[in-house]
Amino acid sequence: MVLVRIPGTLRYRDLAMRAVAAASKLVGTGDRVFDDEVVSAFGEAFNNVAIHSYRDRAGEVEIQIDVASDHLTIRLLDTGDGFDADAVRVPDLDALPESGLGLFIIRSFMDEVSYFPGSPNVLTMTKRYIAQRPDGGRS
């Protein structure tokens, strides 16, 4: 497992994104879409911590990354304000919303997402990779 612990502020976002991008490449899919979707989802998760969870105070975020040959699991732990994930509505995309899209992006790009508010709040997200066999079937 790789662990990165940093202040939960936007100043450290680039560093966290780079670590996650490098970890995604270690899954070894060679699939740019896979890496892009992981980084996109993680970026939203980090924003949630930096902008919402630690809205009115400073704190750290711990990022745990498990790299496997067929999946990547990322866990974000923070001690800021949690939220009720079930209460977050799917945005009405036709209304061209300018915010409230973060969790939608996370859920769309990752295969499993769970969130437990508490001390710490723990967001766990997993993305699986199913290799395409040369005959077009899935191995």
Next chain:
Amino acid sequence: MIVLHTPARLEYRELAMRVVVAACRLVGGSSPMQPWGDFEHHVVSAFGEAFNNVVLHGYAQREGDLEVQLEPRHDGITMRLYDHGAGFDLGGVAEPDLDALPTSGMGLFIIRSCMDDVEYLSGAAGAPNVLTLGKRLGPSEGQRTAA
């Protein structure tokens, strides 16, 4: 402070290097990140050699972990590497004879050349080895170039 725990394996080197690059760009305050030139190259070069030393010599193929603590400041950066592999005697490592075009043994030379401060504490009785590397921003490196 930035903390990174990683398996001490070469395939994680790229990840660790990227974190160090990002940490370099936090040096100097809050102005926008721009290419850092020599400062970043030196810090990354030194870190890469230090990472190699831990993986190849410290653990010598054994499984192990490396903890890296990075402290970017307005005037420089301090990196600390903690490992539980075999330690070494920093003072006992001779400078390579570059005229003889050596093909190995240059790691510590590169580290010393690139960093301002190099300290090493060989761990004993379960304590980790600690390599501390410090570098200050030079006057010429304080100027951020335009993107």
Next chain:
Amino acid sequence: MNCTRNDQGNETTLRIDGLLDAVSTSDIRPIIDAVVEDRRARVVVELSGLRLIDSSGVGAIVSLFKRVRAQGGEVQVVGIRDQPLAIFRLLRLDRVFSLG
């Protein structure tokens, strides 16, 4: 993130390069505000150099689109690819901006 504005006739081209995310979106807001203030009739957002976007960045571009449209103008997005295109598709903005 780097953003350049170029006006030609009634058309403004905004070229946004690099990362448009929660960190850099605040830098682009004043540029967008100025374009809206100037009541530009046609705005082309050139994103071929945009490497990464997040929901904050999307919010800024959608805000530009809505405000220019409300003034009777039009906004076109061109050159978008890779991760930013994937996000636009996910949020069904490819239809709004007629992206391929």
